[in-house]
Amino acid sequence: MKRSASKYILLSCLILGVSLGLTSFEGEDTIPKVELSLDQSSFDKVMRVITHKRCMNCHPSGNTPRQGEDSHLHHLGVQRGVDGNGLAGYTCNTCHQAENNNFAGVPGAPHWALAPNSMAWEGKSRVEIAKQIMDPARNGGRSTDDILKHLTEDELVLWAWEPGVNGEGEARELPPIGKEEWIAAVKDWIANGALIPEE
Ligand code: HEC
Ligand code: HEC
Numbered sequence: 001m002k003r004s005a006s007k008y009i010l011l012s013c014l015i016l017g018v019s020l021g022l023t024s025f026e027g028e029d030t031i032p033k034v035e036l037s038l039d040q041s042s043f044d045k046v047m048r049v050i051t052h053k054r055c056m057n058c059h060p061s062g063n064t065p066r067q068g069e070d071s072h073l074h075h076l077g078v079q080r081g082v083d084g085n086g087l088a089g090y091t092c093n094t095c096h097q098a099e100n101n102n103f104a105g106v107p108g109a110p111h112w113a114l115a116p117n118s119m120a121w122e123g124k125s126r127v128e129i130a131k132q133i134m135d136p137a138r139n140g141g142r143s144t145d146d147i148l149k150h151l152t153e154d155e156l157v158l159w160a161w162e163p164g165v166n167g168e169g170e171a172r173e174l175p176p177i178g179k180e181e182w183i184a185a186v187k188d189w190i191a192n193g194a195l196i197p198e199e
Contacts, residue, residue, distance in 0.1 A: 040197060045185035046151075047126040049175045050133075054160035059115040061122040068166060069173055084114040100164030107172070109159035116140070130196045144194060151186045 049055065057066040063080040064073045079087050086092045096112035118138040121129045132138050133147060142150065151157060161179040163172035175182065189195075 040195070042185040042189040042192070043130070043195065043197065045177055045181065046189050047130065049160070049177060049182050050121070050129060051126060052160070052175045054163055054172065054175055055157075056121060058156070059119055059121040061120045063114075065114050066122075080114045084116055086113075100162070102165045102169075105165055105167035105169065107159070107164050110155045112156070125199060127196055127199050134194060134196070144190060148186065148190050152183045 053066070053069060053071050057068075057071055060066050065078060065080075066072060067074050078090075078092075081087045081091070086094070092112045092114070095106050097106070097108040098110045099108045100106070101108060119132070119140070121132075124132070134144065136142060139147065158179070160175050161182075163174065165171050177185070
């Protein structure tokens with residue numbers, strides 16, 4: 001009797017410990033959200049990055065990229081063009097090189113281009129964005145494994161953690177969680193079935 005009671009207490013402590021541990025790194029939110037399952041907390045982290053301006057500025061709904069911390073329309077008459085690389089004779093890589101140019105304040109990474117219309121996220125809810133990213137008809141024919149690889153290895157994605165400085169020489173804001181935490185959250189969310197909660 002005594003033995004099973006102490007087992008029960010030990011088990012409760014473990015469960016409490018695990019739920020607190022899983023939810024204790026929720027950023028500004030200091031109240032532990034014990035109702036979240038592991039994949040939902042990873043889903044939240046994944047979507048907090050995806051909806052950050054470092055990603056959203058290149059996944060706009062119109063034909064113009066966005067810039068800066070206030071996501072204003074790209075200056076200098078830049079447009080998507082037929083393939084997302086800009087207008088003929090005025091392509092993205094006229095200005096954007098394979099690396100940041102911190103003297104001129106021009107961000108750069110290999111294959112700098114605008115995400116296609118089918119991958120536009122602006123104005124959509126995080127559930128709509130998540131469904132779209134997982135839909136091969138809209139995500140460039142990618143399987144779940146391809147998406148995992150893209151989210152954790154693509155140079156345009158990883159650029160968000162080394163965004164350089166803007167035209168005023170001020171550092172661009174980083175995504176809300178660090179790169180390693182992002183990679184772990186993506187892997188965890190996908191390993192647990194890439195579940196997408198209701199709105
Ligand atoms: C410089 C512009 C640029 C930035 C910045 C950028 N992307 Fe993209 N993204 C693209 C382009 C272009 C494609 C299409 C590439 C392709 O299909 O091969 C794309 C495709 C994707 C896809 C493929 C599936 C889909 O439905 O969108 C995902 C996922 C994605 N990006 C995630 C991100 C995340 C997460 C960030 C920020 C951490 C980010 N991107 C930042 C340009 C960008
Ligand atoms: C005439 C030069 C020029 C061309 C062409 C150009 N850009 Fe830019 N772009 C810039 C400069 C300069 C900045 C930096 C503005 C700042 O932050 O002060 C910038 C910033 C950006 C940003 C903002 C990054 C962020 O998160 O703040 C994105 C996204 C972007 N460009 C995408 C594109 C895409 C996609 C194309 C092609 C369709 C393109 N640009 C063509 C000069 C150019």
